[in-house]
Every structure is written in structure tokens, then in C-alpha cells.
Amino acid sequence: MNAKDIIQLNNEQREKLSEENLQIYEDMLIYIRLKSNKSEQQTEEVLLELLDHMLEAQAEGKKASDIFGEDYKGYCDELIKEIPGEKSSTIALFLGFIIIQFIAIISFVHGALGFALHYFFELGSDIFQLSLGKGFTIIIIDLLILYLFVKVVLKWIQGSAFKTKKPKKSLEFFQIWLISTTFIGSMVLIGYFMPDFGLTLDIPIITFAVIGAILYLISIILNKRYRITK
Amino acid sequence: MTLRSQLLKGILEGCILAIIDQQPTYGYELSVKLQGFGLTDVSEGSIYPILLRLQKEDLIQGTLQKSEAGPKRKYYHLTSEGKKALQEFKLHWNSIKPPVDKIMEKGGKYL
Numbered sequence: 001m002n003a004k005d006i007i008q009l010n011n012e013q014r015e016k017l018s019e020e021n022l023q024i025y026e027d028m029l030i031y032i033r034l035k036s037n038k039s040e041q042q043t044e045e046v047l048l049e050l051l052d053h054m055l056e057a058q059a060e061g062k063k064a065s066d067i068f069g070e071d072y073k074g075y076c077d078e079l080i081k082e083i084p085g086e087k088s089s090t091i092a093l094f095l096g097f098i099i100i101q102f103i104a105i106i107s108f109v110h111g112a113l114g115f116a117l118h119y120f121f122e123l124g125s126d127i128f129q130l131s132l133g134k135g136f137t138i139i140i141i142d143l144l145i146l147y148l149f150v151k152v153v154l155k156w157i158q159g160s161a162f163k164t165k166k167p168k169k170s171l172e173f174f175q176i177w178l179i180s181t182t183f184i185g186s187m188v189l190i191g192y193f194m195p196d197f198g199l200t201l202d203i204p205i206i207t208f209a210v211i212g213a214i215l216y217l218i219s220i221i222l223n224k225r226y227r228i229t230k
Numbered sequence: 231m232t233l234r235s236q237l238l239k240g241i242l243e244g245c246i247l248a249i250i251d252q253q254p255t256y257g258y259e260l261s262v263k264l265q266g267f268g269l270t271d272v273s274e275g276s277i278y279p280i281l282l283r284l285q286k287e288d289l290i291q292g293t294l295q296k297s298e299a300g301p302k303r304k305y306y307h308l309t310s311e312g313k314k315a316l317q318e319f320k321l322h323w324n325s326i327k328p329p330v331d332k333i334m335e336k337g338g339k340y341l
Contacts, residue, residue, distance in 0.1 A: 013301060066274070
């Protein structure tokens with residue numbers, strides 16, 4: 001059974017937990033899942049086992065603390081320590097998928113938008129001067145920013161697990177808004193201030209839309225074939 | 231880690247191997263069996279880190295199978311490495327248990 005199928009099964013089974021148990025279990029689930037670079041397959045298998053255990057114990061009137069002790073976070077840490085790391089081929093595939101899809105979206109939006117602005121509103125040119133050095137550097141920096149963004153958000157979510165006092169929704173919204181704005185802003189600024197360098201090519205702007213669409217298609221096929229996200 | 235929990239972990243590993251050796255077992259069933267034998271001091275959840283470690287060491291293997299009750303469960307069975315480890319555990323245990331029992335009874339006094 002693939003990890004994605006186990007997640008599906010987990011989603012269905014989880015609804016049978018009592019409200020109190022569900023709260024505890026979901027905190028554990030978030031905390032364990034978000035510890036990165038662990039084997040997804042092994043993680044999901046043990047999460048399903050814990051759920052199964054809680055359901056059986058619940059039927060017998062046992063409490064979650066009877067199973068895991070009072071320190072849920074400590075228990076999860078102990079568990080995480082024993083989960084094997086992800087295979088490097090799986091990590092490489094996932095990173096490749098993210099990079100292809102990222103470039104696909106940027107390229108498509110750039111091409112389609114530029115093309116539309118030129119033909120419908122006569123803004124800009126239908127020929128884009130692509131500075132290879134600049135373009136390449138921006139993509140690399142943007143990917144690094146994206147990586148950092150994902151890390152920060154995951155840390156933020158993980159930090160929200162096992163809080164006895166749930167913080168205000170408005171405060172959480174503001175924190176995430178601030179993080180997102182900072183990262184999107186820095187991506188825009190880098191594109192804006194990066195000087196032209198390297199070889200310059202004149203490319204019809206619609207080409208970017210076509211390349212973007214092709215790359216996106218490739219990413220979808222990859223995902224279907226290797227079940228990267230679903 | 232305290233000596234007590236280290237001692238307990240090693241013994242628990244041996245017990246888990248012995249139970250799985252009897253027949254393929256899933257997590258909850260395993261904890262029920264351990265408790266049934268009187269190991270009530272061990273919290274139920276503590277078997278899962280051990281099961282993960284035993285899998286990493288290739289002593290046991292888990293497969294998701296349909297259970298009688300319906301949902302898919304992960305059933306564990308021993309690998310040939312696991313069978314060897316169980317034999318070793320039994321050997322060690324049998325050589326250490328009688329003298330320790332005697333010492334505990336006589337309070338360290340010579341026979």
C-alpha cells in the first residue's frame with residue numbers, strides 16, 4: 001500500500017475518534033508528519049497504527065494518556081527518532097518535481113501575460129530580451145527563497161501542535177500574512193534589482209507560455225507515474 | 231536514558247520477538263498480549279518505537295493486510311535475522327535469569 005493510500009485510509013478512519021482523542025491525535029499527526037526527511041511510507045504506516053490503537057482503546061474506554069503517557073510531545077520525539085530517513089532517490093524526485101513545476105508556472109505566467117498585454121492592450125513588446133545570466137540567477141535565488149519559505153511555514157505549523165491554549169485566529173492570520181508577504185516581496189525585489197548579465201537572447205514572448213505549458217504537462221505526468229503528491 | 235528504562239527496553243524487545251514468533255501480530259494485539267502476561271508497567275504506546283527499531287534492524291517485517299474486523303492492519307512477522315536474534319536473547323536471558331533470581335532471593339548472601 002502506497003503512502004498516499006494510507007493517508008486516505010487515515011482520513012476516513014480518523015473520523016471515528018472522539019472529539020478529545022481526535023484533538024490529541026491530530027496534534028501528534030501534525031507534529032510527526034512535519035518532521036522532514038523521514039520516510040513518508042514508514043511515517044504513514046506508524047501513524048495508521050497509532051490511530052488503530054487509539055480506536056481500539058477508545059472502544060474499551062481507555063484514555064489517550066493511558067496509551068502514550070502524559071507527555072505526548074516527548075512520546076512523538078521518541079517515535080520520530082526511530083523512523084528511518086527517506087531514500088535519497090525519493091527526495092531527488094520530489095525536488096525535481098518542485099523545480100520543474102515552479103519553472104513551469106513562472107514561465108507560463110510570464111509568457112501568457114506578456115503576450116496578452118501586448119496583443120490586447122498594446123503594452124510591452126512581443127519580443128522578450130532574455131538575459132541568460134540574470135534569468136538563471138533569479139531562478140536559483142527564488143528556489144532558495146521558496147525552500148526557506150516552506151521550512152519557516154512548516155516550523156510555524158509544527159510549533160502550533162500541542163498548545164494547550166490555542167492562540168487567536170487573527171494573530172495566526174497576521175503571522176502567516178507577514179511571512180508570506182516577506183517572501184513574495186523578496187522574490188519580486190530580486191527580479192527588480194538584479195542587473196542584466198550574461199548572453200542575451202531575443203525570444204518571442206509566447207515561447208515562454210509554450211515552454212511553461214510543456215513543463216507543467218511533464219510535471220503532471222511525473223506525478224501520475226511516481227505518485228509524488230497524490 | 232535511565233538504567234531502568236534501558237533494561238526494560240532490552241527485555242521488551244525480546245518479549246516482542248517471542249510473541250511475534252508465535253504468529254503474525256499487529257500493534258494493538260501485541261500490547262494486549264504483553265499486558266495479558268502481566269507487563270502492566272509498560273505503557274501501551276512504548277511498543278511502537280521498538281517495532282520501528284526492530285524493522286530498521288531487519289529483525290521483523292510488517293505488511294499491511296486486511297483484518298477480520300475490516301480495516302487494514304500492519305501485521306508483523308519475524309525475519310530469519312529476527313529468529314536468530316530471538317534465539318540469542320533466550321540464550322542470554324536463560325544464563326542471566328537464574329543467578330539474578332538467586333541473588334534477589336538471598337540478598338547477596340553466599341550459599
